[in-house]
Amino acid sequence: MSVYDTAPARDAVLGDFWAYPLRYGDRLQSFDWMPLYVERLLSSRFVASAIYEGRRQDIGTALLLWSASLKQNPAGTLPDDDIELAQLARFGADVDGWREARDGALYGWRAVHIDDAPPGEGPRLAHPLIAEIAEEQFRRKRGRERGREVAAWATMKSRVRSKLREAKHGRIAGNDYAVEQIASWIRDSDLYVTSENVRVAMETVLGTPKVVAMNGEGI
Known part of the structure; x- marks a missing residue:
């Protein structure tokens, strides 16, 4: 069974409760790519079901949503709102068309708890594999930011030493x-x-x- 089909196993799960690995505010707005696990996708029940049911279009819609989710807050999630989802899936104002595609395009997505979400923030959805990808991308982002911070701190101390010597x-x-x-x-x-x-x-x-x-x- 492919990870495109399974529920999150390594995150905190209690009944229907899933604590998302990223917190509200953990974003990837500057990232323009995401890995695509081709073999996992091709061997997944999601793809097999979509083809068997004559709904190949669900695969393309799902890919659009996976890509859009990385720009969300937090990265890798989607709003559980059909009007917003219709926009993200490129259905535009055709919300009825989106609702017809929803079940297939959101295969594997489920409700998720987001830490630090502000009051009034609407419910969100997450997918176990997309969550894994988003968490890894965010870890890389933080690593790069820390590297820049260390370099900037070293430069500042070097300038201070120079001014002291002067x-x-x-x-x-x-x-x-x-x-x-x-x-x-x-x-x-x-x-x-x-x-x-x-x-x-x-x-x-x-x-x-x-x-x-x-x-x-x-x-």
């Missing part, structure tokens, strides 16, 4: 903890790494450096 604070520039504190203050204050901002950040998080006169008395 201001003759070489000892502080060589102190990893001090540099991170200064960079964190600048980042949290949503400021650019300028000489003045580094000076203010240094004085704020480390205190004003004590200047000692030649006679040993603090000034």
